[in-house]
Structures are given as structure tokens and as C-alpha cells.
Amino acid sequence: MALVEVPAATIGMPPLEDVKPFEEAPSVVITPCDPWPRPYFLENGLRRVAPYHYTYNTYCKERWRGRELLDIFSSEFRDRPLEYYKDAIERGAVVVNGKPVPTPNQIVKNGDVISHTLHRHEPPVTALPISVLHEDDDMIVINKPSGVPVHPAGRYNFNSVVEIMRAERGHSWNPLPCNRLDRLTSGVMFIGKNPKAAEKLSMQIQKRTVRKEYIARVRGEFPDKEVVCDMPILQISPKLGLNRVRANGKAARTVFKKLAYYPPAAKPVAEATTSDGAVHEAAPMPADEGYTIVRCLPVTGRTHQLRVHLQYLGHPIANDPIYANQRVWGSNLGANDGDGSQDTDEDIITRLSRMGKSEVADAVAYHDELVDEYNKKKAEKMSGELCDVCQTPLYTDPGQQELSLWLHSLRYEDAGGSWSYISPLPSWALPPDGVDGPTEVGGMDALVQVVKDENPEIA
Numbered sequence: 001m002a003l004v005e006v007p008a009a010t011i012g013m014p015p016l017e018d019v020k021p022f023e024e025a026p027s028v029v030i031t032p033c034d035p036w037p038r039p040y041f042l043e044n045g046l047r048r049v050a051p052y053h054y055t056y057n058t059y060c061k062e063r064w065r066g067r068e069l070l071d072i073f074s075s076e077f078r079d080r081p082l083e084y085y086k087d088a089i090e091r092g093a094v095v096v097n098g099k100p101v102p103t104p105n106q107i108v109k110n111g112d113v114i115s116h117t118l119h120r121h122e123p124p125v126t127a128l129p130i131s132v133l134h135e136d137d138d139m140i141v142i143n144k145p146s147g148v149p150v151h152p153a154g155r156y157n158f159n160s161v162v163e164i165m166r167a168e169r170g171h172s173w174n175p176l177p178c179n180r181l182d183r184l185t186s187g188v189m190f191i192g193k194n195p196k197a198a199e200k201l202s203m204q205i206q207k208r209t210v211r212k213e214y215i216a217r218v219r220g221e222f223p224d225k226e227v228v229c230d231m232p233i234l235q236i237s238p239k240l241g242l243n244r245v246r247a248n249g250k251a252a253r254t255v256f257k258k259l260a261y262y263p264p265a266a267k268p269v270a271e272a273t274t275s276d277g278a279v280h281e282a283a284p285m286p287a288d289e290g291y292t293i294v295r296c297l298p299v300t301g302r303t304h305q306l307r308v309h310l311q312y313l314g315h316p317i318a319n320d321p322i323y324a325n326q327r328v329w330g331s332n333l334g335a336n337d338g339d340g341s342q343d344t345d346e347d348i349i350t351r352l353s354r355m356g357k358s359e360v361a362d363a364v365a366y367h368d369e370l371v372d373e374y375n376k377k378k379a380e381k382m383s384g385e386l387c388d389v390c391q392t393p394l395y396t397d398p399g400q401q402e403l404s405l406w407l408h409s410l411r412y413e414d415a416g417g418s419w420s421y422i423s424p425l426p427s428w429a430l431p432p433d434g435v436d437g438p439t440e441v442g443g444m445d446a447l448v449q450v451v452k453d454e455n456p457e458i459a
Helices: 069-076 082-090 161-169 195-206 305-312 345-354 369-378 445-449
Strands: 040-043 046-049 052-059 094-096 113-120 131-135 139-144 186-192 210-219 227-229 233-237 242-245 254-262 271-273 279-281 291-298 382-386 393-395 407-414 420-422
Touching (some): 069 082, 069 094, 082 094, 139 161, 186 195, 210 305, 242 305, 291 445
Parallel strands (some): 186 407
Antiparallel strands (some): 094 113, 131 139, 139 186, 210 407, 227 254, 233 242, 382 393, 407 420
């Protein structure tokens, strides 16, 4: 038998396989139109965005693997009806890896890029400008209007603080928000001009060496002395953004102090005049309780902390769409219900879930039939009309109460005293016409003194 020499390196090795050629990453659809300048126009006190086409690109998420394309859209993106997504896939508005798919039942794999080009309709926001309180080489301190989200999110894109400021300062300018405010909350915000400055301030805020003061307009007459609320807060529904006082929640502390109490006015509906002379109709208040302007010092920074603590104390923010809604919380509005004995979490979640475009999500508490009718007339809801271009159901304009929450970020200051920025009081916090009351607040010493022993970092 003849001997054949075999290279030593191949002994015991499996057969060689052909190496697959390098494959480039899947192509991504480029937005067909990134409007510049942004298609803003002002009308009836609102900043509007003309409808435009936009392409979303996203890689396949782990939970999408092995699922049908239409099933993913119908379960994950529910702002449009199933028929719309089926039609969009069939006509090529939804593609995978840059190419149309043969069927809406296409199976999505790991690494796939899904692109969806749609005709966007953004909700209008207030036309009030983003005013600048201070600006230097590193930072811009702004007074954010109520009703404008900070970042593009959900139905809002160009109608956001980031994009509005970019439109004013140039396409290549990149604003870097250092603190966050909810869409409905107005007031002091910091916009970094460079990453180093933004990171420095953000870290200072996280270490709680920055004092923050808010101003709120709440139901009823608040107590005269400083009130410290130490009740922990738990998020009971991430989907709805709903939080409650709960013993097993995260530690939270807020100091409150009454600035002024205004008894009920004779008029069922009040009018407030802003600094630009515009008159805004305020929601009617109950005929027997009036309202209080309250100073708020959040020592911790939990989600909805001020709104939840004020509700627990029996003085919710008077036009709060969540925590001052009697159809959700009942006539007691969740006061002193730290254990859920009055209303279970499940009951509250169920009631709040019903609040949507079919049943108007109210932005003031239901006090009586007068307020009920007021909200139904003022709230954004389905108009019954369709877009001529994409057949998307259209909404009516939001009411004034859907553009505003009576909660304002009034002041930020360094605990060491090196800097301080304060905004003017919002119009809803000023005394009503013909009534004497404070038009500004003093220093924060009275608020800080109450908790300086437990929280020396802010003293």
C-alpha cells in the first residue's frame, strides 16, 4: 500500500468550507424630504407645521425576530389603523433593507432595516417664542413655553424646543438640553452649546447641588406654613406615565410654601392677559374654593413628583389632566390615599386608559356640568375629516388647557451661590385683575432652611 504524505496542519481538522464573501450592511432609505427651512407658519396663536413626508428607519428589534411585518406594525405602531399599514406595505411606503416586500406577511429577521415613509401631521403648539434669559459661549438659559416638548417624540418632531431653536440658529447647530421639562411644563431650561459644558451642568444637577424652584397653581387654600412631603412615589403604569404615592416607591421629598391665595371670583370663567397682550381664557374654577399659588422646592427628582405630592396633600394642580381629573380619581382626587384603599391601582389605570380621543382627556378637574361642557368644547379630538394626501384621520386644534399645565420651572441656582437664573412669573400666577397680590417671589432661604439638616447638599 502506497503511503501519501499529509500536511501536519490538516490532521484532525474538519473539511474546509468556502468563505462567504463580505456582505455590506443593508441600505437604508433616506428621507425623501427633510424640509429646510422648517415648514412653520403661525396662525391663531399657534405654531403649525405644514404636513410633510418623512422616513423612519429602524433595525429589527429582538422581539420582532421571526414575526410578520404587518403584525409588527399593527401591534407596535397603533397610531394608524391596520388598513393603513397593510396598504403602505403593498404600495412600497414600508420597505425592508431598502426594497419592497412581496407580501405584508414578510418574516422579519435579525439585522433587517425597516423603513417607513409617511405623510406627517404634527399637532400645533403655542406660538409664544422661546425667550432667552441668558447666553454665553457655553450655555443658553431659556424660558420654555408650555405645551412644547423638549425633544422630538410621538406626534411631535419639528414642533419641539430642539428643532425650533435649530430652525432659528441654523441646520448644523446642535442644541444639547441639560435638564428636562415635561411638554406641558414651562420655565427655565439649560441648552448646552458644546458637550463639555452640557455634561458639566448635567452632573451638577444629578449631584443635587443645584436648587430648583417651581411655581404651581393648585386647588383650594394651601396651609400657611412650609409643608414638607416625604411620601415615596411609585410608577404604577409606565405606558400611561402614571405615578402614585406608595410605601414601596422611591424616596421623594418636596418643600411647599404658599405664595398667595385667591378666593373664588364672581365670574365663572376668568381671563388672563400675557406679557404680549394676548388674552387667554382660563378654565372655570369651582364656586366655593378658589386657588393658591404655591412655591415648590423638589429636593429629589422623581417623575411627576410635584404633581403627585400636591395631589396627595389634597391640593392638586388645578388644570392637571391626570391628577386633577375627577372621572379618574373621584371627588376626593386621590388625597391621602397612600395605600390605594380608596381606589386601587387597577381602577385608576382602567379609568385613565379610557381617556383618549373618543372620550376627551380633560385638562381640568370635572367640578360640575359647566366645566364638563367647557372641556368638551375646548379639547382636541377627531374632526371626522381625512387628509387628501394620505387619508390619515385629522384632529381639531387643541384647546388652551391642552397646551398648558399650571406648573412652571421658576428658578435654578447653584447652592454655592456662583450663579442663579430666574424667569418672570407666568400670567396664571399673577394676581387677577383688580386684586392685590405678589408679582414676584423672594429668595429660597425659607424653603431650604426647612430641610437643610437632612439635605446639606442644597444648603
